[in-house]
Amino acid sequence: MARGSKGHGRRSEYVGDGLSPLQREALKLDPVPVSKPWGGKKLLPYLLPGAESVLPLGELWLVSTVGDHSRHSRINSGVHDGLLLSDLIKASPEKILGPSWGGEAAESEFPLLFKFLDANTELSVQVHPDDAFSKYRGLGSTGKEESWIILDANPEAFVRVGFSANWDMKKLSEAAAKGECVEEALNKVPVKRGDILHIPPRTVHSIGAGIVLAEIQQPSDVTFRIHDGNNVGLDGNPRELHLEMALQLDPPEQDSTDVIPVNPESQGGWQLRIAASPYQVFELKGPWEGQLDIPEDRSSILCILSGSAESHGERLYEGSVRLLLPGEGEFHLKSASESWAILCIPS
Template identity: 30%
Template sequence: MNKETVSAITKYPLRLEPYVKEVVWGGRWLANKLGRKGAERANLGESWEAYSNSIIINGDFCGEKLAELFDTYGASLFGAAAMSYPKFPLLVKFIDAHQNLSVQVHPDDAMAQRLENYPFGKTEFWYVIEAKEGAEICYSLNDISASREELAEAIRRDDLLRFVQRTPVKKGDVVFLPAGTVHALTEGIIVYELQQDCDITYRLYDWGRVGREMHVEKGVQAIDLTSRNFKVSHTEGVRHEGYWATELVDCDFFTATLWQIEKQAQLKAAPRSFTLLTVLGGEGEIRSPTDEFMPQPLNKGDTLLIPTDMDYELDTKDSSYLLEIIGSWLETGHR
């Protein structure tokens, strides 16, 4: 398919509509803190902020999906790095673990293609937004040696936790989860999640809940037996004029940085990738000298896609409060 070229007039920050999922383990944080819509008193667990079927809600592309723009405009909107993927490659979420999530594992690319005929596996990372005192996550296998056959038997007997490491987390922690890592969010934790655009999950243990399938055979195949004793990180930022920048993760599939803006940050989208911006806190505006739709307001919970190689500026509404934004993209070398 020939890709069309995006003109200077239509190349602007794309504001994305969240997609909210009701789940058994969710709570009310997404509704109370981010204004996400759902049935009254419903358990809202996930708000998908950016993914292939995200709908644009502003400007010339209003009403279209990212998948449609990806197919039509290609590198001119999403960057050359994105064109090595058959579809839009990233997914951004907010997750409210009001109760324990299942202990689970995700396949890597090769296994997702072989077992599910899907192009991506799922490597992801969490940035902890809130965590109750004493909160822990399930995070990889522990030091007890076990074969795949022994793990499969433990799953069938509801005894997998014997082989799983528990790790404390607090606000501001970074948790990197390569595909194949056994893991679970537990009660009282809110996270920002960045991942490959894949929703394949193999459930291994579910805290006594009845009626939900355990994926024993595929799950045991997907587990990376070498991924043991991972550590949670809590990184420090670098001061720039008007803002702090903290690299949260840099892996083969994505890079993410936290910007804490005191006044203003003048930035540029990655030269070979789109950039996703998600507002974690504060209020402000985003501006660009090349776009007629600016300035746009920025509020907690907003997510926008910045086209490749586009200059933009982030300003706080009130300099007494930090504007906190996570920016993510496909490649390193962002400036």
């Protein structure tokens, strides 16, 4: 995925010259805070100084053109400073989406949504549609396939993914409608920092309390809530369930998800961790230096999950995200010994 040799945040600072003619253009985007009833305070350090924060803070949308314009990424660098990413795509689709995505038929939508999530309390039991169902129901052009990278987790933290034995959507929906306990309905999967999970659409799931994760997904915010326990919305009232819609989604053939083991630092270099139909996710742990082998015909998302790195005179810290635009230029990266980074590329 990336070529180079093994070598030697929350903010970024320039330590050298600016853009070179041979350098791949990279956009810096402002994080968008999203309040959620299950959120907490762990994402506050990633907000820009002076940025509005809404507690409880459940999500930071880091690369987004999804939903209302208030949740669209705003460019915070270069000649497009202050412009919404969606507006730039609309004005010049090939610049952001590349020739394989751009053109007259291109929408002002980036093909991925990337965000951080803080589950201070347990989320609802829920399911997301696939592409076919979303199009059929007029819910959007894509469903929601997603993957989680666990950034932090309490010692006993877990997620629930897929139906356990003797459970199905009909039984779960009936129990939820009656307000019965559904803890045994889903497979309980312990998680820890560094774990990666892939959640195909139509897979029933829930994120447990005490977990902070990075999520890469298709550009959809459609969720069918099946069971919400004792949770209430930000207005203090019970949230709506979507049992009729959930019942229309058959689970995928493999209705379970195994944790992708932690990538040992001793392997070195970039490793392909997820190869899903909408995207690929590569992971880097430890020191590395080289040119990223990123496609020329589409954008890629680079995120420093931990530690620091340097690129073309710019220092990148934990939480730094760059949208690497299409083109023939190179993007050089030098990561520190404690670095942890991911690269997400639309398929």
